[in-house]
Each structure stands twice: as C-alpha cells, then as structure tokens.
Amino acid sequence: xxxxxxxxxxxxxxxxxxxxxxxxxxxxxxxxxxxxxxxxxxxxxxxxxxxxxxxxxxxxxxxxxxxxxxxxxxxxxxxxxxxxxxxxxxxxxxxxxxxxxxxxxxxxxxxxxxxxx
Amino acid sequence: xxxxxxxxxxxxxxxxxxxxxxxxxxxxxxxxxxxxxxxxxxxxxxxxxxxxxxxxxxxxxxxxxxxxxxxxxxxxxxxxxxxxxxxxxxxxxxxxxxxxxxxxxxx
Numbered sequence: 001x002x003x004x005x006x007x008x009x010x011x012x013x014x015x016x017x018x019x020x021x022x023x024x025x026x027x028x029x030x031x032x033x034x035x036x037x038x039x040x041x042x043x044x045x046x047x048x049x050x051x052x053x054x055x056x057x058x059x060x061x062x063x064x065x066x067x068x069x070x071x072x073x074x075x076x077x078x079x080x081x082x083x084x085x086x087x088x089x090x091x092x093x094x095x096x097x098x099x100x101x102x103x104x105x106x107x108x109x110x111x112x113x114x115x116x117x
Numbered sequence: 118x119x120x121x122x123x124x125x126x127x128x129x130x131x132x133x134x135x136x137x138x139x140x141x142x143x144x145x146x147x148x149x150x151x152x153x154x155x156x157x158x159x160x161x162x163x164x165x166x167x168x169x170x171x172x173x174x175x176x177x178x179x180x181x182x183x184x185x186x187x188x189x190x191x192x193x194x195x196x197x198x199x200x201x202x203x204x205x206x207x208x209x210x211x212x213x214x215x216x217x218x219x220x221x222x223x224x
Contacts, residue, residue: 044120047213047215
C-alpha cells in the first residue's frame, strides 16, 4: 500500500525557516518524480515544487523560487522541503504527492505550516 | 499564466448527475493530453479521480467520468451520493496550474 507521511509543520515567525519531511513507503520511491502541493486556508490547491527521480532536476512555483528547496534521498525513501524567508502567505497545509502519468496519483495527509508573529 | 476556471460551487440531490467544468486555453487544456481531476474532503488527502481527461484509476467508482470539448474539461458525477460532497479540482499538467476548485453540495 502506497503511503506518504508528512511531518515538520508548525508555527514559525515571518522570516523564519522550516523543513518539511515526507516518508514514503509501499512503492519504489526512486522510480517517481515527487512534488509538494499546498493549500492556504480557505483557498484552493497550489503546486509548489517538483523533483526528478534522481534529484537532478527541480522546478518551483515563482512565488517560492529562491526561498524553498526541494530535495530527496532515495536510500531513505524520503522527500524534503526546506523553507526559508517564510511569509504570512506561505501559511498552508503542505502535501507530499507522488507523480504518476501526468497526474498526482497518491497524496499524503498533509502537515500544517503557520507563519505568524 | 492563469489558473484554470472552475465554478465555485455545484449541487444536486442524491441520485442526480452533476457536471463540473474546467476551462483553460488552447495552450493548455485545448492542446495537451494531461488534465486530471481530484476529490478533496477537508482534512483528508486529495484523491485522484480522473487522469488524461477520461481515464479512471482502479478503485474509482464508474459514477465518476471525465470528458473534453475544445478548451474545456468536464467531470460528471452520476448517481450522486452523500459521500460525494467534497471539493473538486482540475489541473493542467502542462502548467501544473490547478483550477480554483468547485465545492459540490449534495442536497
């Protein structure tokens, strides 16, 4: 059974940093692109970042470029999102998602990030 | 780049059918294969319902179907059930832009 378990969310002050983790199991992690998707309170889903199977290619939404870094360790079946220079508008539930064929075929339950003083 | 356009809300009675639209442009929905739909119950993980406009993953009831006409993709939920009440999102894989989401209410 495919499982994605996020952790690392919490309350952080504006300008602060946070590192989110996603532990994957039930599939061959190294075979899939992986992504982070977020949902701000009362808003819709927003794709945040993607990383290729071998970690060599990464993409980001413009609003986080230069502030967030996506990374992975295939030996540990783990995905991370390092977030810095956090802003109030980064407040959201952050989901780890597995890419299938042109889709997100499995999602985690999410971890909540709140940026507030 | 603009997000795809979805109606903010839709509703139907149990047993009825409801169709949710997702409108893009000739550069994304109109010109690309990979549009998918997701069901999201608040507090739970989003779930893939439809991929490549019309493909239903295993385990998704056949009450859910997808279609495409020009620059618009559509999701139809037939035989509405109470548990279908949720938020529904489309996404164009070319841009990875989601639609704004549609809140489906089962009356």
